[in-house]
Amino acid sequence: MSGCRPVRRGEVTFVLSVALVSAVACGPGAAEPDAVVTVGHLAFGPSEVTIPTGGSVRWEFEDGGLLHQVGAPGEFDSGVTGAGSFTHTFERPGVYEYTCSVHRYMVGAVTVTDD
Ligand SMILES: [Cu+2]
Incomplete structure (x- = not known):
């Protein structure tokens, strides 16, 4: 079942993308x-x-x-x-x-x- 690995990588990439977007939204530009x-x-x-x-x-x-x-x-x-x-x-x-x-x-x- 080698097909499982790409799915896992995709999930990890998705989580990292969300984290990056959150970091940008909380960056200096958006600070109060x-x-x-x-x-x-x-x-x-x-x-x-x-x-x-x-x-x-x-x-x-x-x-x-x-x-x-x-x-x-x-x-x-x-x-x-x-x-x-x-x-x-x-x-x-x-x-x-x-x-x-x-x-x-x-x-x-x-x-x-x-x-
Ligand atoms: Cu004035």
Whole structure:
């Protein structure tokens, strides 16, 4: 019954494929951010967040389509948008103050700790 072996190999390959797909789905790209900031009502909420070095912040644009931008010169720039989200990973510790280029009074800060 030499036909049994190919079937077994096939099953093993299938299990490995599933494991690989799972690993990809749980990879860095799908990881939850360390902090989420809602861009709405002409403000950042919360306006200040603290994350570890290598952590990420996701800004979610939820202001009824009103255009906003999230950016710190030389650091990150979401572009002007009225929907969706923008995620940035902070590789160096420090305090990153950012604004909305459309509404300069919208200000926020990300503190990246040195842990
Ligand atoms: Cu704005």
